[in-house]
Amino acid sequence: MQKGAAMLxxxxxxxxxxxxxxxxxxxxxxxxxxxxxxLQNKKMAAGGAAACMExxxxxxxxxxxxxxNETLANGGLSCTVRPITGGGPTWTIETESNVxxxxxxxxxxxxxxxPPVIASWVEVPTF
Numbered sequence: 001m002q003k004g005a006a007m008l009x010x011x012x013x014x015x016x017x018x019x020x021x022x023x024x025x026x027x028x029x030x031x032x033x034x035x036x037x038x039l040q041n042k043k044m045a046a047g048g049a050a051a052c053m054e055x056x057x058x059x060x061x062x063x064x065x066x067x068x069n070e071t072l073a074n075g076g077l078s079c080t081v082r083p084i085t086g087g088g089p090t091w092t093i094e095t096e097s098n099v100x101x102x103x104x105x106x107x108x109x110x111x112x113x114x115p116p117v118i119a120s121w122v123e124v125p126t127f
Contacts, residue, residue, distance in 0.1 A: 041100035044077065046123075048097030049104040052079030053121075056093045057108065060084060061116045068093060082127065090119065094127055 052072055059066040068084040079097035086092050091113060096105040105127060111119040 037100065038102060041102040042104065045097045045099040045102050045104040048074075048077040048079040048099065049095045049106050051077075052081055052095040052097060053093060053106050053108055056081045056084070056095060057110070057116045057118075060091060060093070060110070061114045064113060094124075096127070 051074065055072060056066075056068055060068075066084070068081040071078055071080045077097060077099065079095055082094040082096070084091055084093050086109075089111070091110045093108045093110070094106065096103060098104075105124050106121065107124050107127075108121045109119045111117045
């Protein structure tokens with residue numbers, strides 16, 4: 001009878017350990033999937049903000065009166081060109097895009113409007 005009890009306890013302990021490994025693996029996979037989704041959303045937001053910036057630089061290069069302050073949509077993504085500041089020697093253009101609560105915000109300074117000469121292009125956490 002003691003051999004049967006020892007065997008039963010061994011099986012229960014082994015099953016508990018295996019269940020722990022299975023749950024741990026499942027939790028790790030879920031975390032990795034969430035991290036991957038966040039990274040993909042950030043990359044898409046960055047692409048949207050960059051496309052918006054290129055649009056704004058092109059428009060300003062063609063038209064000195066272009067002031068930004070517009071929202072664009074392309075392929076299911078949207079981005080915003082904030083009002084363009086400056087003029088004369090430098091112009092500052094800011095764009096942003098949001099995908100899945102992941103933001104990308106760029107600030108570009110142009111030293112020349114036509115043809116556009118980019119003095120700096122940086123990603124900023126907030127405007």
